[in-house]
Amino acid sequence: MENDVRRKNHKKKQKTSRLIIPIAAAAVAVCAGVGAYFYYDYSNRVYTKCQVELGGQVKATDFLKNPSDTAEFAAGSVYSTDIAGSYDVKVICGRYTYDCVLEVVDSIAPELSVKELTRTKEEIPKPEDFVESVSDASNDVKVYFGEGISFDNYGDIPINIVAEDSSGNCTSVNTTLHLVEEYDIVPPVIEGQLDKIVYTGQAVSFKQGIIVTDNVDTDIEVQVDSSHVNLDVPGEYPIEYTATDSMGNMDLKEGTITVIKAEYTPDEVDALADEVLAQIIKPDMSDYDKAHAIYVWVKGNMGYSESEDKGDWLKGAYDGLKNRHGDCYNYFAVSKELLTRAGIKNEDIEIIPTATRHHFWNVIDCGEGWRHFDTTPRTDKEFKGFYLTDEELMEYSNAHYRSHNYDREIYTYFN
Incomplete structure (x- = not known):
């Protein structure tokens, strides 16, 4: 009896064992499948790591591989794109939450602009003194001298300024220290054609004909305030020119821009000039030969008569080319147009006017420096x-009642 019971129990255990093994295998398979699904889900739905530049913008959807899906950061995801570093964040997409890493990196060097300085040995500048502006997303920049700088000798000393942010990105810019024995207190001097005549709608370079000289600095740029000038409306407008040297000494000059309405278009005048040039200019001519041919043509094809064309050189050129006569202003204007169309560098010049005299002529540069070019006939x-x-x-002017006595502060070609 007892043996029968034992045999029955043994058979039950065998049946149970046979049942458990398949169930366990199925469970393992399910777990493996779930794990594989979640691995597939992670690898196909999100990036586990996302990188953004310091100061940039980041969204939860930046972690998604499918840009059409929606996502948001889970509460408690703390990060700042204003501070470089790695941040653990949770991204919620649909029913799932993913553990991801946001990396905020700083790979952009600071922006740095510097200026030249003039100092004595008693006031050797610090690196910051050379800086005009410096900016960086980190707002944490140190400025220092590059290597190899010595302040032992007077003169122009090459200076290298380095700006380095907290991530080690560097910008290096060169400038100059003018090391002097004593300070410069002499301001620069602005000279040249402060007053200009332009045509309505015409582009104009206000700095043309303006020069700046200084007892120390050699590269001072003139600044122009033309805010009151309206090139579309005829009239007279004030203009200001300023120049500042490296020590802060400043010169200011005022001028007048006269805007007039052109009676003839440049195209109309150019057409008349090109007809003349086609007859007298040959392809193999030098600038000197071209200028001489123009001089001979104007002298031989125009006659002198009184004219009212003052102040509008396009009209003066048109009338002179069309009618073949005029006064010194027409001779000057015709020469200016022909020289310009021939590609010869030229500028205007005039006598210091008196109550009874006024005279206009040209200056040209054929590669040997400025030369006078006056086609007006004289007695x-x-x-x-x-x-x-x-x-x-x-020499001629002084012997003929100062016939060409011009203002050297305005016309600086020969200074």
């Missing part, structure tokens, strides 16, 4: 106004 038939040096013309 002195011996006068030749082509390619004269300033010394030659001034």
